[in-house]
Amino acid sequence: MSTDLKEPIGAEVPRDRAKRLLAGRGRFVDDISLPRMVHMAFLRSPYPHARIRGIDTSAAADMPGVVRVVTAADLADVVSTWRPLHNRFPTMAAPEQGVLATDTARFQGEAVAAVLAATRAQAEDACEAIVIDWQALAQVGDVATALTPGAPRIHEEMSSNLAFEAEVVAGDAEAALANADHVVERTFRFHRHTGVSLETRGILAEYDPTERRLTVYQSHQTPHQQQDLYARLLGLPEHKVRVICPDVGGAFGVKHHLYPDELAACAAAVLLGRPVKFIADRVESFMTDVHCRDHEVHARMGFAADGQIVGLAIEDRFNAGAYGQHPRSSVAEGNQITRLTGAPYRLENYAAKLKMAFLNRGILGHIRAVGHPxxxxxxxxxxxxxxxxxxxxxxxxxxxxxxxxxxxxxxxxxxxxxxxxxxxxxxxxxxxxxxxxxxxxxxxxxxxxxxxxxxxxxxxxELTAIGPEYYGEGGQHISAQETCLLRMEASGQVRIHIGTTDQGQGIDTGIQQVVAGVLGIPLDDIEVISGDSALSPMGGGSWGSRGAALGGEVAMRAARTLRLNLLSMAGFLLQKSADDLDLVDGIVVDRQHGTAHMSTADLAKIGHFRPYTLPSDLPSDLTVTARYASRDRxxxxxxxxxxxxxxxxxxxxxxxxxxxxxxxxxxxxxxxxxxxxxxxxxxxxxxxxxxxxxxxxxxxxxxxxxxxxxxxxxxxxxxxxxxxxxxxxxxxxxxxxxxxxxxxxxxxxxxxxxxxxxxxxxxxxxxxxxxxxxxxxxxxxxxxxxxxx
Amino acid sequence: MLDDNNTRIALTVNGETVTANVPARLNLADFFRHDLGLTGTHVGCEHGVCGACTVLVDGKLARSCLMLAVQSDGARVETIEGADASGRITKLQQAFHRRNALQCGFCTPAMLLTVGELLRVNPKPSRDEVRDWISGNLCRCTGYQAIVDAVMEVSA
CATH class of the missing domain: 3.30.365.10 (Aldehyde oxidase/xanthine dehydrogenase, molybdopterin binding domain)
Structure with a gap:
């Protein structure tokens, strides 16, 4: 293990960010307002499954404060539809989805139309005045019914409601169970729930048509993923799309997906050329945040007389809800269950089958501990x-x-x-x-x-810190590498720019500790800048327990580079070997005797203002980057x-x-x-x-x-x-x-x-x-x- | 907002006199947040269950999402911004910080006002009394234990 991983790495350091939150000075999306901003409210399907025969928005358009009423047709030229494909699961069905339902609503809460108005209250008032000619359709709410031949189809483009099936096999579980001295067998049911972040989902999108520049403030875990999605789905140049995640009031996996209503807010901002704010209320949250679990697992475990487990077979039946979740798809929870059941045990004979159906229910996604529980x-x-x-x-x-x-x-x-x-x-x-x-x-x-x-x-x-292959091979634009940029200011203080994000778990502090420990400067002289797709190097954000393992590792690497540069500068200036010097609390000291020579501030001033006093080939960059992309795991x-x-x-x-x-x-x-x-x-x-x-x-x-x-x-x-x-x-x-x-x-x-x-x-x-x-x-x-x- | 149907109200907010013309349906939380820019009061459910919008109205804890702004006419109200500036919750804020009794921080302003009030009426609560007192404030991140620890530390 490396010897430069010193305190405060491993120390119980409280979080800097907590101070503003404790003073009521946090800045969450809904705390931000912009000039000419309008509020967006959605009319959502009251039915789990219904045909939309017509939408009359004329009365709503005349309501006080209303700027515009939009349906799918109004946004069709601004924003594309999508399919949550995953190339690792090529047989998975991925029906098309758009920001607003067109002719059919497939789950209760699916957005059908939206109003943009001066206040949220006015937008909601006008939603009530939209008239929709509904034709309720037979709804399917459980997997068994969904997979019965002749069941009402949720997606007409599919021949059945089966979204995906797969099998994981090791050895011969059936033979092992047949020969086992004892077999235990049960069917387990885990009902559907969600992540319940206390701050609901929310977005504020601002569009400047003169520069085709979209700036989005969003309560989200993955700003770079959203930047990529918004650029592609809205047809905008990616370098003009900036996603800023300010303070995020809890996420737990709820906030690392593409949501139709949030994309609709961006599309409306483009359509109007005005800032558009959408903040989900609690009912919208419960209905339209991704849900999780909802699995039925039939399981058999066989034992030899001496207690050895000889075989395990499981069948997991679950559902994706009405659509696949974009961009990650909806397979993962079942996939994790088939990968992890029995995992702590010596197991030679294992068989796991999964079947995923579509239902007229909210979309299932990845919420904290996907499949693990x-x-x-x-x-x-x-x-x-x-x-x-x-x-x-x-x-x-x-x-x-x-x-x-x-x-x-x-x-x-x-x-x-x-x-x-x-x-x-x-x-x-x-x-x-x-x-x-x-x-x-x-x-x-x-x-x-x-x-x-x-x-x-x-x-x-616990499966953590997924490597790049899963989504890379899957074809999704989801980064599992991390890059860290460190910039030392003239004061000797350091800004860390990194792609991991902090929703309260405190990874910013962990990364700050890594840099402080490796670099040898005080914690208070370091700040982490994260959650901004324009300021942070391209990275994955925070999900799947990746912050410490990947963000920590790349921050360590960047800090080592900066440290080498500082010590080589000091070595030249002091006419000593860099190897004989150390950095402690922001001071260059003699490694052996601890004698103080100069501060990082002294070095930074020379580096920034008098670089001509250093040899041009001396490693002396004060802004450095490092990259960490794991391989083969x-x-x-x-x-x-x-x-x-x-x-x-x-x-x-x-x-x-x-x-x-x-x-x-x-x-x-x-x-x-x-x-x-x-x-x-x-x-x-x-x-x-x-x-x-x-x-x-x-x-x-x-x-x-x-x-x-x-x-x-x-x-x-x-x-x-x-x-x-x-x-x-x-x-x-x-x-x-x-x-x-x-x-x-x-x-x-x-x-x-x-x-x-x-x-x-x-x-x-x-x-x-x-x-x-x-x-x-x-x-x-x-x-x-x-x-x- | 200028509207013939609006009602004129005057109240004291964090020690300052505030007058405003408000629509009858405007709730107190939205009035603080949208009209006064006091964004430390948070809205988590808009039906009085999660507790994130808790403020002090005439010295009593109140759900500002369940009160209309017009009902606050003549009242003396304190939000997290006022409590923070007064210095009266500094020890609690420090203990919350030290013990990481907050993660996302969305419930935190209301939680601080709520436990501040507990310590005023019951300066030496038991752990169970703390848990009971905050059982109307949803925290989704911490699991509550660090909050209880922080309150116990300050009450000791």
Whole structure:
């Protein structure tokens, strides 16, 4: 490991950006106003599936404050349609989508027309005056119906509603299951929910026709991706398109896609030559932010008599919603499930099938921990069932089957390269923090009093920092490389320009720490400039836990170059070898004796104002760049285990989380404070997934709970304190050794809660496989068993 | 906005007297944000559940998305901008910063005003009392623990 990775790398440094947010001085998209700005509101389909026979906008156009009413036809000359193709999945159907529906609306909330007016309220008033001649069509709301021959077709251009199917095979799972001494089998259901950023999606687009210049302020994770998309879809020169992501009020994957309404706002700005603002309200958010999960997984796991897992077969049926998600497509969640189920275990015989359908529902996309919570929950529930079947201790059974140090590196049965993972070490650490023996005694004592507590373990793999091949081969313009530009000002202070973005997770601070540590200048002398496609070098933004691993690595490389230049300048000026000098706290010192010679400010002044005093061939650039594009790997895998203790009220079905523990391995930790808080936040989102969050639909397909009053999210009173500990196995794919950490909390929490609830109610004989674990589901499961008995 | 149907209101906002002609349907959060430029008050749901728009009206916590601007006539209102400038929440702000009790920061101004009020009425709350008090303020990033820790630190 490199020796120049010094403090503050690894220190608990609080975030600079937090200060303005704490003072109410944050700047979110809706806080920005521009001269001549108009507000955009959308008329959205109230039907999940309907023909649009006509649109009459005449009354709306006459309403107070209205500047323009637009339909798809009005924007057709300004903006193109798209298809979310992915060349790695060439058989995937990718029907055409546009900014506004033309003749058919395919999900409730799909935008059909829009009003541009002086105020948002006036725009909404006018939307109510648009008259649409609807013809409701039969709607399809579940995969089984969608894939039945003769089912109503969602896209007429397709012969069925099947969007994609695929298979992952290693060994012969069917034969192994047929010969297994014990087979456990269940069907699991994970219902649909979404990411719920507290700041809704929002955009402010400004267009200057004289220069064909589009400037977009957007609550988004990936400014360069949006710059590329807007340039191509609007037919504008890319270098005149600038996407600025100011403070972003939570994203969690919701905000790294192309949204039709946001593109429509850009198109309207081009059409009008005036700034256009669109801020989604909460109902629009629930209906049109990408959704996630909504999977049914049938799984069978076979064991030999000695407990060895001999085979695993899963079938995942899910849906994309009404369209593919652009530009990433909608396959990934199912793909991750087929790649990750059973991943912590030695597994030779594995078969995974997935089928993805189109439905008349909102679009499913990539939300935090894509597929992970499902893969882990299914695997770890099967292990628990297997242990029961075998009469074994489930932790012991895990230990027996975990991939071991001697197994690495390997390509898993699911086809993912694992460099080195630390399952046994994480379990050991978890057991040192959670006294299972004492819990079991307490559990037994409380059961005698009618109190049902349970403990749940969930081992997980976390795929982070995806490499360039996935989207590169896929044909998407999604950058998985990072470039960092460092510029030292004449004061010796440094600006870091980088393509990763910060939505609150704090990656700006992590990168600032890397540069401070490598360069040897104080943190306060460094600022990160991110989230601006014109100012930051082309990069991927922040998603899929890539910031620390990729942004950190490239920042380290750039800092090394700048440091070399500074020391070579100092060496020349001091007539010493650069090798004998060091940079500490912004001062050039003698490496051996620590004698101070000059400051970085002295060097920067010479570099900027008196460069003629240095030899022309001396490396002395004070603005440097570095680039990091990983090769020959799809992901950097991390891992961990979560332990949940819950109490289930078997009378009401209510679950109370009592204690939660995470042991996590993300390699080198740049900032333990920020990693810990990322994980805690992820766990609480996972508890939401496990216990509360679920979209409910009426029989006619209408979304019933598109409000915070009806869609439950975790609030402070229900949540436990969460302990976080680390095992450290640095990745050797980079010099920094950092893996991602953003998925872990959510990835592990769902299965931990599922197992804990099933443990708590085990005396009833019930075993739940449907998430979220709502009180009615828990009571029904208990009652079902009671009736059988 | 000049409109015959508007209502004239006068109120004190962060210690300053403000007069305005407002439409009856304008809510207080939008009045702060759009008319007064006080963008530290955030709007997360517009139906009084998420708590992001919380301000102090006559010394009491109120959801500014559920109040109409016309209802604030004669009131004394404080937003995050006023609380920040007054210095009365400085210790909380510092503890939130140190403990990373915020990530995206969207819930944070309202959260600070809310826990500031808790410490005024209950200077030594238990952890459960803190959790209970903030259970009307949605934070989607932190998982709440660091917020509780920060409040406990300041109350100690």
């Amino acid at each position: 499902i893969a882990a929950a299914v695997s770890e529930a099967l292990i628990e069932l297997g242990a029961k079947e075998l009469g074994r201790d489930a932790l012991d059974l895990r230990r027996q089957n975990y991939l071991r140090d001697s197994d690495f590196p390997l390509t898993s049965a699911g086809g993912v390269a694992f460099e080195r993972l630390s399952f046994t070490q994480c379990l050991d650490k978890a057991l040192s923090l959670a006294d299972v023996g004492a819990f079991r005694q307490e559990q037994a004592a409380l059961r005698a009093k009618g109190i049902h507590r349970g403990i749940g373990f969930n081992t997980f793999v 799809m992901f950097i895998a991390g891992n961990g285990i979560q332990v949940a203790i819950v109490e289930v009220d078997t009378g009401t079905g209510l679950v109370r989380p009592l204690r939660h523990l995470v042991v996590h391995d993300c390699g080198r930790v740049l900032n333990p404070l920020l990693v810990r808080e990322q994980i805690r936040g992820g766990v609480v989102q996972g508890l939401g997934s496990a216990l509360y969050e679920e979209f409910r639909y009426a029989e006619n397909g209408a979304l019933l709970n598109a409000s915070f009053a009806d869609y439950l999210v975790p609030m402070a009173a229900e949540m436990p304190d969460i302990e976080v500990a680390h095992v450290t196995t640095p990745t050797e794919t980079s010099e920094l050794g950092a893996k991602g950490a953003g998925e872990a909390g959510l990835a592990g929490a769902v299965g931990a809660i599922l197992n804990a609830v099933n443990d708590a109610i085990s005396p009833t004989g019930a075993f739940l496989t449907e998430v979220p674990l709502t009180p009615p589901r828990i009571l029904e499961a208990i009652n079902r068993v009671a009736q059988i008995e």
